[in-house]
Amino acid sequence: MRKRADAMDGGGRTHFGIAPVVLIIFAALGLLDYAFGIIDTASWIVLIVGSMILLIPAAIIHRRGAAESARVRQVALALRRDAEAGRLQRHTLHRDARHWFVEHEHGVMHLCPAGPGRTLFLDLSSVSEDLRHDAWFAKRRIDRDTWRWTTAADGTVLLSFAAEGAPVAPNSLSDALGHEDPDLAGTIFEALGSPGDGDVIPRDFAEIDADLRARIAAAKAA
Numbered sequence: 517m518r519k520r521a522d523a524m525d526g527g528g529r530t531h532f533g534i535a536p537v538v539l540i541i542f543a544a545l546g547l548l549d550y551a552f553g554i555i556d557t558a559s560w561i562v563l564i565v566g567s568m569i570l571l572i573p574a575a576i577i578h579r580r581g582a583a584e585s586a587r588v589r590q591v592a593l594a595l596r597r598d599a600e601a602g603r604l605q606r607h608t609l610h611r612d613a614r615h616w617f618v619e620h621e622h623g624v625m626h627l628c629p630a631g632p633g634r635t636l637f638l639d640l641s642s643v644s645e646d647l648r649h650d651a652w653f654a655k656r657r658i659d660r661d662t663w664r665w666t667t668a669a670d671g672t673v674l675l676s677f678a679a680e681g682a683p684v685a686p687n688s689l690s691d692a693l694g695h696e697d698p699d700l701a702g703t704i705f706e707a708l709g710s711p712g713d714g715d716v717i718p719r720d721f722a723e724i725d726a727d728l729r730a731r732i733a734a735a736k737a738a
Contacts, residue, residue, distance in 0.1 A: 603669040609636070611661050614721055616728055617688035620701035623649050624688075627708075629721040639713040648677045659686045671714055692732045700735055704728065 615628040623642040630636035640649040648665070652658040662681035667674055689704075690696045707727065711717055717724070 604675065605667045605669060605671055607663075607665050607667065609663040611663065611684055613685065613687065614725070615684075615687055616725070617653075617686060617690075618701050618704055618728075619688065619690050619696050619698075620705065621698045624653055625701070625705065627717075627721070627724060630716050633718060633720050635717040635719055635721045635724050637708065637711040637713070637715045637717055641713075646674065648674070652677065652679055659684050689728070689732070692729075693735060697735065700731060704731065 609628070611628055615626065618625040618627065623640050623646065626636075626638040626640060628636050638648075640646055640653050642649050642654070648658070658679045660679040660681045661684050663677070663679050665674060665677040689701060693700075705711075708717055708719075708724070
């Protein structure tokens with residue numbers, strides 16, 4: 517975990533290297549112009565305006581990059597403190613045929629029982645370097661009966677994930693429909709109460725399962 521935090525700490529640094537290069541070029545041109553008079557006034561104006569066009573966006577990008585670097589460093593420091601204090605959360609999920617994968621535009625939702633009257637909601641993102649999606653779901657390695665993962669103490673940062681154990685046949689919205697349906701996935705998400713990744717929905721899985729099957733039947737009949 518320390519290695520992951522160190523990598524994050526170093527990964528967000530940006531360097532505002534264009535300004536010194538422009539200054540060096542202007543200094544060289546100035547010396548040449550002073551010695552030989554090779555650049556007229558109009559050309560100097562074009563050079564200055566062109567440089568400003570380059571420097572202003574670079575300055576804006578640098579400021580944004582610096583803010584992002586600060587955020588990444590803060591996260592890395594928090595992870596390092598959690599790891600050193602042994603405050604990381606380790607999760608284990610035992611799965612069976614009672615589950616749903618619901619594909620949407622930015623990944624896939626996973627629903628499964630979390631005890632009587634409770635359903636676990638996981639959102640595996642395809643747009644945020646979520647290793648659950650990229651390394652496991654997308655590569656068809658996730659259909660196992662045991663999932664183990666580690667997060668930061670507050671549960672917001674996923675540090676590791678593995679699917680292991682016996683194979684479990686996947687149960688997905690796209691397979692049931694014969695195609696992906698982002699609109700239906702969005703409707704299902706809203707019907708669940710728009711939960712967040714890792715939330716426990718206060719509804720029995722059997723109730724949610726029946727609702728999904730009814731929606732699938734209606735979509736196929738339409």
